[in-house]
Amino acid sequence: IVRQLGNPIVTTSLDISERTFASDPMDFMEFYEDRVDLIIHAGPSYHDPSTIIDFTTDQPRLLRAGQGDISWITS
Structure with missing residues (x-):
């Protein structure tokens, strides 16, 4: 992916609200789909x-x- 992009990938965990931590990529898609270039669905994330x-x-x-x-x- 990095070679095709021609630059590094930057990623972070995102809070979708002040009280909820999104651990399922489908939650990210609902809130950020029109704001990011790519979402890689690799399964749920963890709090660690x-x-x-x-x-x-x-x-x-x-x-x-x-x-x-x-x-x-x-x-």
């Missing part, structure tokens, strides 16, 4: 920190370990 991986070079680099299996990048 996410894993951040730098894909700007040929070798992916782990920036922060969090949710998800990272064995493929640390081996």
